[in-house]
Amino acid sequence: MDDRTTASDTPLFDTLTVIGPGLIGSSVLHRARRDGMLARRLIAVDNNPTFRQRVWDLGIADEVTENVAPAVAEADCVMLCVPVGVMGEVAATAIPAMRPGAILTDTGSTKVSVIDAIRPSLRPDISYVPAHPMAGTEFSGPDAGFATLFENRWCLLTPLPETSSDMAVSAVESLWQRCGARTKDMTPEHHDRVCAIVSHLPHLLAFTICGTADDLADQTRSEVLDFAASGFRDFTRIAASDPIMWRDIFLSNRDAILEMLARFTEDAQAMARAIRWADSDYIVDRIERGRQIRRSLIENHQA
Structure with a gap:
């Protein structure tokens, strides 16, 4: 030996x-x-x-x-x-x-x-x-x-x-x-912009979606909790994170988060228009892009 x-x-x-x-x-x-x-x-x-x-x-x-x-x-x-x-x-x-x-x-x-x-x-x-x-x-x-x-x-x-x-x-x-x-x-500046989109914004959306569900009328809220599908369950897992820690993160990285939130809001509004006007090509393109990102994460051993 x-x-x-x-x-x-x-x-x-x-x-x-x-x-x-x-x-x-x-x-x-x-x-x-x-x-x-x-x-x-x-x-x-x-x-x-x-x-x-x-x-x-x-x-x-x-x-x-x-x-x-x-x-x-x-x-x-x-x-x-x-x-x-x-x-x-x-x-x-x-x-x-x-x-x-x-x-x-x-x-x-x-x-x-x-x-x-x-x-x-x-x-x-x-x-x-x-x-x-x-x-x-x-x-x-x-x-x-x-x-x-x-x-x-x-x-x-x-x-x-x-x-x-x-x-x-x-x-x-x-x-x-x-x-x-x-x-x-x-660089620190680049780090904060990257993390705003890959970590901070997803948490912000998860907290917000769970808050929206919690604000629904009592009967609908009960059904949301009873029949929660995997997508909503994934959001609740993220939303279970420590509130003080995430409050500090949101306030500490506010500029980058607000920038990414503005871009997301524009994209969400574009998706809403596509749904309203039955723009199937746009909807499929967005879904395909999401699938490609998921495949890339799996190939990169990050999922």
Whole structure:
């Protein structure tokens, strides 16, 4: 047996601190604990005592605390997995306590607003590498996490030239690849426009459709719930997502979301006209385009 140690066999960091062990944060911890390839020592931070107890009971961290400063003081990498609306506040507490040369990263679903919130607290001796793992479920909290959540999913990196060294970017990229994800770099602005159409707008529509159904007359509403077909059930799965998290996302990425919503509204009105005037060719074309996108997702292992 060859017992030589290779780079991929060695933990990427000595200490990884995850602030906010919800679905994403706890899944990172699960993966780290399962494979041992992310960090030798794992620290979880949360201000919710129930969450802290669950992380401890699950055995996915070596230390669990509510105190940010001591938890980040010896970390090689600090990962912010908190809602985007409080990223700046948490970063302002964590960054002053981080050791020189450490890496800060985040998992926020919006990038421009998160970067703007964190930038005022940055230090020149801390490398900040923003990231966004494109994975999730409708569930939240430490119990929602699992080690394979990121398997074959994309993690988008939006490195900042003024704050991120090539070594830090490579380390964060390697972290997500060791979690099973595929990685790609893009600008924060492009990230927010892409996510507005592929993630944020679908959630907005799901919340809205479920709200429309809930506002129907009592008898019709009851029938909607009784006879919900697969399409409506799919919308309700998305709509079951955490409301505070999605409120923050909508407000943080408002410009890109409103742009995509305006384009969708125009397309929806065009479809309405096609239905009104029995424009079969237009209707079939739109359906075929949807089928092609679905086939592409399946071929790309994203469905």
